[in-house]
Amino acid sequence: MGAPEDQPVNRRLLDEAIDWQLRLDERDEATLAAHAAWLAAHPDHARVWRQLSHIDAELGQLPRQEEVRQILARPRRKTGWKAAAAWVMALGLGAALVDRYQPVTGLLADYRTGTGERRSFTLPDNTLLVLNARSVVDLAFDGRTRAIHLRQGEIYVQTAHDDPAEQRPFVVVTGQGNLHALGTRFVVRREGGETWLGVTESAVLARPSPCPVARETACARQLRVEAGQQLRLGGEGGETLAALSPEADAWREGMLVVDGMPLAQVAAQLGRYRPGLLRVAPEVADLRVTGTLPLDDGERALAALAASLPIRIVKYGDWLVRIEAGSGH
Incomplete structure (x- = not known):
């Protein structure tokens, strides 16, 4: 009887499965028949093959995997193709492992957090910015606007009010629009092709794409989101306004x-x-x-x-x- 489905992979069998995965690129009848015989030889062979298939499918969604597949597809001498393929697979796995601990898209960002990490920052205007795990933010303060670009993840913002001379609007920019703080505390999260906003104090003016960042430019689609409300931008149903859970920022704790x-x-x-x-x-x-x-x-x-x-x-x-x-x- 084979091992339970959720038992960790046996290293020897995993090596055999990886070797079969490489050999199957040849796609000749003899190789396919030999692979079928190997799968049928023991239940653990099929179990390890399924586990490897799961992992390979997940790796296909991670950064650099397309580059890895392109390299694997290049012509190479038969004497070294397996070694080269194994090296490239290791390279892709290494990049994937790095990404799981620290998003590779944020390695050069102004503010970022890794897996399982929360961090608080004080911005140049004394605004409090808290990043949830796996979040990436770039700072874009200039003479006209205090903007931050949320590239990935989730943030909590508590804007500062200690400088009455500060007149520049504070804006969070995402791929789905720009969110103008109106003296407030709020949470913003990017989920795939959507942006989620939750306001816990005061209000936020949400301007969906393609509204310009400059607030003085009129935009008919903009919405004022009050404390206790949440809004989704960029979904199939357009902008969706609803009541906000009081625990929307509980992740900070x-x-x-x-x-x-x-x-x-x-x-x-x-x-x-x-x-x-x-x-x-x-x-x-x-x-x-x-x-x-x-x-x-x-x-x-x-x-x-x-x-x-x-x-x-x-x-x-x-x-x-x-x-x-x-x-x-």
């Missing part, structure tokens, strides 16, 4: 408080605090989650999810964790 949030979104939040990959199977991605989860204790958070939902947690070594449908689902 290391807690994730959700009320009916889809499991896929919960996993995305928890994934900022795990060095490995956390993925959700499509059949359970829309399950609704309500409760409080610890951001700094990933294992306890996953155990709490498994205890409250019809799911199971499947671990593929230390690198990949998948949330799948439970046996009773």
Whole structure:
């Protein structure tokens, strides 16, 4: 009998599976038949192959993977192609591992945080800026505007009011629009092609793309978001205004408080605090989650999810964790 699906990969079998993955590029009938025989020889062979396929699929979404695949596709001498392929795969895996600890897109940013890290900064105008895990921000203060560009992740902003002579507007710029603080505290998060805004004090003037950053230029689509409200920009339904949960910024204290949030979104939040990959199977991605989860204790958070939902947690070594449908689902 083979090992359980979630048992860590045996190194010898993993090496064999990687060798087969490289050999299958040849696509001749003899190689395909030999690979099928290897899979059928023992249940653990098929199990390790499935785990490798999961990891390969996830790596395909990470930075530099396309470069790796292009290099693998280049012509090379037969005597060294496996060694070259193994080296390139290692290069791609190395870049992926670096990205999981520190977003590679933010290595040259003004402010950034790595996986599982929260940091607070005081900007030149004494505004408080708090970065959630895996967040990237660039500063763009000039003579007319105090702007920060949120490239990735989530931030909490508490604008300063100690200089009455400061007349420059404070703006958070994302790919979906620009958010003008009106003497306020607020949270901004980038989620794929959307920007989420939650206002906890005063108000924010949200100007969706393609509204210009300059507020004196009229924009018919702009919305004033008051304290206790949240707004999504860039989604398929346009701008969506709704009530804000009082715990929207609980992540600053290391807690994730959700009320009916889809499991896929919960996993995305928890994934900022795990060095490995956390993925959700499509059949359970829309399950609704309500409760409080610890951001700094990933294992306890996953155990709490498994205890409250019809799911199971499947671990593929230390690198990949998948949330799948439970046996009773």
